[in-house]
Amino acid sequence: MEQSTMKDKYAGSWEKYKRFGRYELFAVVGIILISILLFPIVFVLKLSWPVENLAFVLLFVAGYFHYCRYIWPCPRCGKRFNGSLGIGGIRDECQYCALPKWATDDDDDAS
Numbered sequence: 001m002e003q004s005t006m007k008d009k010y011a012g013s014w015e016k017y018k019r020f021g022r023y024e025l026f027a028v029v030g031i032i033l034i035s036i037l038l039f040p041i042v043f044v045l046k047l048s049w050p051v052e053n054l055a056f057v058l059l060f061v062a063g064y065f066h067y068c069r070y071i072w073p074c075p076r077c078g079k080r081f082n083g084s085l086g087i088g089g090i091r092d093e094c095q096y097c098a099l100p101k102w103a104t105d106d107d108d109d110a111s
């Protein structure tokens with residue numbers, strides 16, 4: 001039983017990291033769709049919808065989730081996975097303990 005609990009001990013942490021990435025992507029796609037579809041419709045039909053406010057909120061949401069990925073703690077060592085100067089989502093391994101990105105347990109580590 002202990003073997004099954006030790007296997008995939010980092011999987012839950014990576015799932016949360018992926019979820020933050022999806023939320024960030026949805027916010028960016030929302031901003032793009034608002035810019036391409038809603039702004040022209042609101043302008044042509046002369047509606048008084050607060051579309052600018054929605055785009056502004058989505059911009060902050062995208063920034064928030066990108067920041068969450070930027071400061072993401074490594075599942076193994078607990079330090080920032082991307083290092084002190086890393087860009088969220090770019091690194092392939094932890095800058096401190098060399099845990100590969102998406103590794104589900106210590107057996108996935110090549111070192």
